[in-house]
Every structure is written in C-alpha cells, then in structure tokens.
Amino acid sequence: MIQEKRQILQEYSNDLVFRLKDLHVNFDKYKFYPRDEKFNSAIFDSDKTEIFSTLQSNSINFEEVAYISNKKIHYIDKPESYYLGAKYIIVEIDDDRAWFKKVKNEMISFGLLAFIFMSIVGYFIAKLFLRPMRDSLHLLDRFIKDTTHELNTPISAIVTNIEMIDKNCLDEKTLKKINRIDIGAKTISNIYEDLTFLTLNNKIISQNEKLDLSKIARQRVEYFRSLARIKKIDFDLHIDEDVFLLCDVKKFSKLLDNLLSNAIKYNKVNGTIKLILIEQKLIVEDTGKGMSQENLENLFERYSRFDKSVGGFGIGLNIVYLIAKEYDLKINVTSKLKVGTRIEVSW
Known part of the structure; x- marks a missing residue:
C-alpha cells in the first residue's frame, strides 16, 4: 500500500518543491507558504528543526522515507537545493484505510474459495478412504439379512412341531428334553424377529x-x-x-x-x-x-x-x-x- 501511495506522494513532493523554489526566488513578492487541499506539508532544516508546518501529526520519523503514523501517511523527501533553508520536505495525506478493507475483502473471498475447494476435495478424499468401511458394512448388513432369512424356516418348523406335540403323553425325561428344545427355539426365534425388525423397519408397513x-x-x-x-x-x-x-x-x-x-x-x-x-x-x-x-x-x-x-x-x-x-x-x-x-x- 505504501509503495502504491509513494508514487502519488512523490508527485505531491515535486509539486511542493516547485512552489518552494518559486517562493524562494520571489520571497519579497509572495511571502506566503504554499498549501494544497490534497495534502499537508512541512519543511525542516538540516538540524531537523521545523521551519514551517501545516501537518496534523507532529510525530516525524526522519529515518523512514514513507510510513504511517496516527492514521496519516508521511513521505520524507530531500530536495537538491535548500529552498528557504529546507533540507527535509514532509508530505502528509490521510490514511483512508481503503487498502485495509480491500485486503480484508480479498482475504475473505480467497478464504471462502479455499474453504469450498478444500471441502470438495475433502469430501471426495473422505469418500475414497471410507469406501472400504462402507463396503464392509454393506456386506455385514447383507450377511445379517441373508442369515436371518435362512433361519426363519428351521426355527418356524421347530417351534410349530413342538407346539403340536402332546406333552401329556411324554415321560418326564423326554418332556424335559422337549422343554429345553422349546426354550432354545423360542430364544433364537426372538433374536431372529429382533434382527428382522431392525433390518426391515423402514420397509414394514x-x-x-x-x-x-x-x-x-x-x-x-x-x-x-x-x-x-x-x-x-x-x-x-x-x-x-x-x-x-x-x-x-x-x-x-x-x-x-x-x-x-x-x-x-x-x-x-x-x-x-x-x-x-x-x-x-x-x-x-x-x-x-x-x-x-x-x-x-x-x-x-x-x-x-x-x-x-x-x-x-x-x-x-x-x-x-x-x-x-x-x-x-x-x-x-x-x-x-x-x-x-x-x-x-x-x-
């Protein structure tokens, strides 16, 4: 930003030097320090003592060429001739912060573009890396569905046939065996129904x-x-x-x-x-x-x-x-x- 402003400030400085030269030559005629509505200025002698100033900020850093101070941009120039005894010419303009707003908007714009780009790239990378897991889950889900489907027929046959047995005709030893088979079949049947409900829940009307x-x-x-x-x-x-x-x-x-x-x-x-x-x-x-x-x-x-x-x-x-x-x-x-x-x- 300062580099961009420096060219403008140099033009203002050259314009001021030209006016100072005219005032120096015709001092008895004018005796009026040159002013411009586009900038403020000041002149200092070789001892860095102020000769005349219209600056709003009096903090001058003679070690710099162009710098920002108190929301003002200062430019320090050294003319070839010491017109009116001035070794240093200071040109001052307002820092309107337009550059800052521009940079901020550019950062936000590029940041959003980068975020969108990285999100798209991240989505496809994540999809690529998660594909094996997704395939494994799909196989597991299919295995559960196929397994529960295959269990249905034998479980139904066992439970139905146990219910058809006349337990009053059985001796105590055989009855205990039939009851154990009944309990096991009902336990498996309950698990089967739970798994079926979970896998088909969204399809059950x-x-x-x-x-x-x-x-x-x-x-x-x-x-x-x-x-x-x-x-x-x-x-x-x-x-x-x-x-x-x-x-x-x-x-x-x-x-x-x-x-x-x-x-x-x-x-x-x-x-x-x-x-x-x-x-x-x-x-x-x-x-x-x-x-x-x-x-x-x-x-x-x-x-x-x-x-x-x-x-x-x-x-x-x-x-x-x-x-x-x-x-x-x-x-x-x-x-x-x-x-x-x-x-x-x-x-």
Missing part, C-alpha cells in the same frame, strides 16, 4: 387395527413361561379386560416381547415379574439387578449393554423405543440397583 391388549398380553406371557421357568421366575398378572389400542399387532407384540424378555434375562433366580395392564397403561416390573441412573440415560441406545454376563445384542429396548416413537407412546423407566426395574408404557 403397519397394519393398524383395534387390538385387544388383554388377550395379547396373556398370549405373550404364556409364550415366555417356559423361558421364565428355567430361572424359577413367577408371573404376577394384573390384567384388566377390554383394554384396546389402535396399533399393528406384530409391533405391539414385539414391544411386549422385548420387555418380558429383558425382565426374564436380568431377573434373579426365584424372582417375580409383575405385569400390569390397565386402561392406557402397561407396566412390566422385575425383581432383578436394577440399573444406575447413568445407565438409564443410555438405556434405549442401540447395542447398549450394561451387563456383559447376560447374553444379547443390546437391540431389544431400542426396538421398544422405535415402536413407542411410531405410535407416540410414552415410556417411563425407574430402576434401583439390586431391587429391580419398572418400565411403564402409557398412551
């Missing part, structure tokens, strides 16, 4: 109808009795009649299944599961390990598991949350360590 929740609750409790019997867990049922809700039967059954499955899984031996179904409210309460307040905050996050000693993938309560969100159901969870957990679903 809800078939909403007015459901008799009392009937569904009793059916699901009977389904899980064999699993509960392993840990000698009893069900304490308080189910009102004629409790209805407009919902998809598979989704509500899946919500209740996961609540019951968790209540069995995290319950203690000889524990109890209390199931309460009243108008506009479903409560599942266990006498298990309970959870801390910190764990409750992340309870519905997918793959969250707070007890590694118990099997599972940490997807059950996430499914409960997704179904509750779809039907605007409110979930309230209270838990106390070594006492149990109470999950209340209201609508």
Whole structure:
C-alpha cells in the first residue's frame, strides 16, 4: 500500500518543491507558504528543526522515507537545493484505510474459495478412504439379512412341531428334553424377529387395527413361561379386560416381547415379574439387578449393554423405543440397583 501511495506522494513532493523554489526566488513578492487541499506539508532544516508546518501529526520519523503514523501517511523527501533553508520536505495525506478493507475483502473471498475447494476435495478424499468401511458394512448388513432369512424356516418348523406335540403323553425325561428344545427355539426365534425388525423397519408397513391388549398380553406371557421357568421366575398378572389400542399387532407384540424378555434375562433366580395392564397403561416390573441412573440415560441406545454376563445384542429396548416413537407412546423407566426395574408404557 505504501509503495502504491509513494508514487502519488512523490508527485505531491515535486509539486511542493516547485512552489518552494518559486517562493524562494520571489520571497519579497509572495511571502506566503504554499498549501494544497490534497495534502499537508512541512519543511525542516538540516538540524531537523521545523521551519514551517501545516501537518496534523507532529510525530516525524526522519529515518523512514514513507510510513504511517496516527492514521496519516508521511513521505520524507530531500530536495537538491535548500529552498528557504529546507533540507527535509514532509508530505502528509490521510490514511483512508481503503487498502485495509480491500485486503480484508480479498482475504475473505480467497478464504471462502479455499474453504469450498478444500471441502470438495475433502469430501471426495473422505469418500475414497471410507469406501472400504462402507463396503464392509454393506456386506455385514447383507450377511445379517441373508442369515436371518435362512433361519426363519428351521426355527418356524421347530417351534410349530413342538407346539403340536402332546406333552401329556411324554415321560418326564423326554418332556424335559422337549422343554429345553422349546426354550432354545423360542430364544433364537426372538433374536431372529429382533434382527428382522431392525433390518426391515423402514420397509414394514403397519397394519393398524383395534387390538385387544388383554388377550395379547396373556398370549405373550404364556409364550415366555417356559423361558421364565428355567430361572424359577413367577408371573404376577394384573390384567384388566377390554383394554384396546389402535396399533399393528406384530409391533405391539414385539414391544411386549422385548420387555418380558429383558425382565426374564436380568431377573434373579426365584424372582417375580409383575405385569400390569390397565386402561392406557402397561407396566412390566422385575425383581432383578436394577440399573444406575447413568445407565438409564443410555438405556434405549442401540447395542447398549450394561451387563456383559447376560447374553444379547443390546437391540431389544431400542426396538421398544422405535415402536413407542411410531405410535407416540410414552415410556417411563425407574430402576434401583439390586431391587429391580419398572418400565411403564402409557398412551
């Protein structure tokens, strides 16, 4: 900026020198120091003593040729002849800061262009580096879908055939074996249904109808009795009649299944599961390990598991949350360590 202004200042200085020369020659005639509306000026002798000045800033640095001081640009010139005894000529103009605004705007413009360019480059680089991970996730997702699909037929066949067996005709030893097969098949079936729900959730079209929740609750409790019997867990049922809700039967059954499955899984031996179904409210309460307040905050996050000693993938309560969100159901969870957990679903 100073280099650009220096040429202008040099012209002003030359103009002032020419006027000083004229005044020096015709001093008796004029006796008036030359002034110009475009700049202020001053003249100093060889001892750097001021002879005359119209400067607004009196801070003069004779070591510089052009510099900025107090928002003024100063230019110091030394004429060939000492007109009026002046060895130094000082020319002063205002620093309008236009150069600063120009530089700032250029920096912002180039900065934005650089940011846009780097963002585009970064996007493609990130896409390139993340491609192997994306392909791996795609393969994993496809593997889960294919696996769950292949599991469907054998699991359905096992569960259906067990249900068709007349257990009254079996001896005690055979009955125990059949019950163990039944429990294993139902456990795998529940995992299969959870994985299917997660992989196909966005494609499942809800078939909403007015459901008799009392009937569904009793059916699901009977389904899980064999699993509960392993840990000698009893069900304490308080189910009102004629409790209805407009919902998809598979989704509500899946919500209740996961609540019951968790209540069995995290319950203690000889524990109890209390199931309460009243108008506009479903409560599942266990006498298990309970959870801390910190764990409750992340309870519905997918793959969250707070007890590694118990099997599972940490997807059950996430499914409960997704179904509750779809039907605007409110979930309230209270838990106390070594006492149990109470999950209340209201609508």
